[in-house]
Amino acid sequence: MDLTPHLPALQVIVPMLSSPLILLLKPRGLAWAGAAAVALFSFAIALNMALAVARGNEFYYEMGGWQAPYGIALSVDGFSALVLLIITGAAAAALLAARPSVDQQIEAERQPLFYSAFLLALAGLTGIAVSADAFNIFVFMEISSLASYVLIAGGPDRRALPAVFKYLTMGTIGATFYLIGVGMVYMMTGTLNLADMEARIGDVTDINPILVAAGFITIGLALKAAVFPLHVWLPNAYAQAPHIVTVFLAACATKVAIYVLIRFDYFVFQANLENHALQFSTFLAPLALFGILVASAVAMFEGHIKRLLAMSSVAQIGYIILGASFVTTAGLTASAAHLFNHALAKGGLFLAITGLAYHYRDLRLDQLAGAARTMPWTAAAIVVCGLSLVGIPGTAGFISKWLLINAAIDNGDMAWLLIAIVLLSSLMALAYVYRIIDTLYFKPAVVAQAPGEAPMQLLLVIGIVAVANIVFGLFPSFPLALSSSAAELLLRHTL
Amino acid sequence: MNLFELLGIFNYWVFAIVLTVGLYTVIAKTNLVKKLIGLSIFQSAVFLMYITMDKVEGGTAPIIQKGVENQVFSNPLPQVLILTAIVVGVSTLALGLAIVVRIYETYDTIEENEILDAD
Numbered sequence: 001m002d003l004t005p006h007l008p009a010l011q012v013i014v015p016m017l018s019s020p021l022i023l024l025l026k027p028r029g030l031a032w033a034g035a036a037a038v039a040l041f042s043f044a045i046a047l048n049m050a051l052a053v054a055r056g057n058e059f060y061y062e063m064g065g066w067q068a069p070y071g072i073a074l075s076v077d078g079f080s081a082l083v084l085l086i087i088t089g090a091a092a093a094a095l096l097a098a099r100p101s102v103d104q105q106i107e108a109e110r111q112p113l114f115y116s117a118f119l120l121a122l123a124g125l126t127g128i129a130v131s132a133d134a135f136n137i138f139v140f141m142e143i144s145s146l147a148s149y150v151l152i153a154g155g156p157d158r159r160a161l162p163a164v165f166k167y168l169t170m171g172t173i174g175a176t177f178y179l180i181g182v183g184m185v186y187m188m189t190g191t192l193n194l195a196d197m198e199a200r201i202g203d204v205t206d207i208n209p210i211l212v213a214a215g216f217i218t219i220g221l222a223l224k225a226a227v228f229p230l231h232v233w234l235p236n237a238y239a240q241a242p243h244i245v246t247v248f249l250a251a252c253a254t255k256v257a258i259y260v261l262i263r264f265d266y267f268v269f270q271a272n273l274e275n276h277a278l279q280f281s282t283f284l285a286p287l288a289l290f291g292i293l294v295a296s297a298v299a300m301f302e303g304h305i306k307r308l309l310a311m312s313s314v315a316q317i318g319y320i321i322l323g324a325s326f327v328t329t330a331g332l333t334a335s336a337a338h339l340f341n342h343a344l345a346k347g348g349l350f351l352a353i354t355g356l357a358y359h360y361r362d363l364r365l366d367q368l369a370g371a372a373r374t375m376p377w378t379a380a381a382i383v384v385c386g387l388s389l390v391g392i393p394g395t396a397g398f399i400s401k402w403l404l405i406n407a408a409i410d411n412g413d414m415a416w417l418l419i420a421i422v423l424l425s426s427l428m429a430l431a432y433v434y435r436i437i438d439t440l441y442f443k444p445a446v447v448a449q450a451p452g453e454a455p456m457q458l459l460l461v462i463g464i465v466a467v468a469n470i471v472f473g474l475f476p477s478f479p480l481a482l483s484s485s486a487a488e489l490l491l492r493h494t495l
Numbered sequence: 496m497n498l499f500e501l502l503g504i505f506n507y508w509v510f511a512i513v514l515t516v517g518l519y520t521v522i523a524k525t526n527l528v529k530k531l532i533g534l535s536i537f538q539s540a541v542f543l544m545y546i547t548m549d550k551v552e553g554g555t556a557p558i559i560q561k562g563v564e565n566q567v568f569s570n571p572l573p574q575v576l577i578l579t580a581i582v583v584g585v586s587t588l589a590l591g592l593a594i595v596v597r598i599y600e601t602y603d604t605i606e607e608n609e610i611l612d613a614d
Contacts (some may be wrong), residue, residue, distance in 0.1 A: 005593060043570065135576055135579075138580075138583075139579060139583065142583045142586075142587070146586055146587065146590055149590055149594070150590065153594055153597070158601040158602070159599065159614055160601075161594055161597055161598045162598065162607075162610050162611070162614075164594055165527060165591070165594050165595070167588065168590065168591050168594065169521055169530060169531075169534060169591075172534055172538070173518070173521065173537070174536075174586050175583075176537060176538055176541055179541050180514075180541055180544065183541065183545055183548065183573075186548075186573070187548045192576075349523055
């Protein structure tokens, strides 16, 4: 029996069904092994689909054989294949490296619960990426959000609790806004299938509810995606979460919301609403630019290394939104590529921080001084991923920044301002990354130095991700192929 | 817009008012439990919107009966959707309350400003 056509469904079902089974694996280590195996398997499925999509075979799957728009359809094209690759890759890397860090931070009897919630978050996020149905996306969004609230609150630090409460209220408001928007579109078109919605909005005579819906959906998803100034939940939630959870969420949670935002706005509204492109870009581009500047500036003066990197995430989200707001193929390609490259860089950085945190309890920057002397490999990985974050040539981050600047040049009158801001913020990124490097390598130690490197298991994964940052900087053709096919797909009715 | 039209969309007025009341409560209150109550009200407003849109005048439950033809049905789909959304809302509320309990255990208060002062 050939399972290939069923891959989109398996992508969600495998982590979802294994999640309750993991609960039963009480003996220490077994739950971890099970979860890591499931994440690796999901990654294999995503890779398989991405390779097929890159060859031009897109997936379309009708759940239970019920035809769309009556049944629920799943679809995997270039864009969703790229996002699936990010999600499952981040989950696999985080879970493979998880064991030493989780043993430190989560009590043994709660570990099966932790891994179970982790797999639920994975199932929810992959579910969002494969769904072609607006309401299905809402349900999966809430599955992943609820699971990630649990994961963040699982940390040993009590400050995680207020942080997660804020995330819960803001995340729920965002999801409810999205639900209102979907309801309004449904009211006018009578369908929830994204492709069907697009086809039917053209026949709607009173366009006002659709405009209101576009507003609700954009704001709701911007809240979920932590677009500046709706990002206030993010820094504390990322900083207080268990380290391995930060790795996973920083690499993909907000990116999936951006994915839905871009997909909804381009698939459903772009070709149907007059001046939608103009409204979309005049609303989001200034937010993206302010986000890039303000968040980079805050990151330069932040004293806690995880909060620093979380603020930098807000700035990077700005880049992604900025590329999307150009409404050109080049801009969207840059956006999609930056989704991938930023996940690599930030995931790698947070993994390396997990390594540091194995020996250093206090992650304020001044406490970490001189850590490179006893943890040279971890520090080297921070340098590599940090340079990729800045966008130094030869690293993955350079590719997408280069594409973004090229796309900005094509953008006409605003081009020089945009390029100036991107370059300025890259300098700021250099400043805060250099602060980390300076502290790790050149400052005299203030607390007792780490007795040695991070555990081998963790170090190995950190190494793989750091090397991937360089590999995808030198040979970017595979993610770029997916990105540009995504961009063409999103603009197929516009150009 | 005359009075008749205004009253005709009475349910949507209630939806808008309940929605803003809920959102205001989430933003303005500092007590975490009150915030969660606001969040619940906010979500209930959306349930009302979905339920309103599915009602067809004179429509009954969509069950096919022998001997009855040309029956008008209300649209069942929004009700199904909102059942799912209610479940989501309940789980969010449950999780939120669980977090508030843990906050109370560790901070001895559920006032937002006191929690901020404590750290």
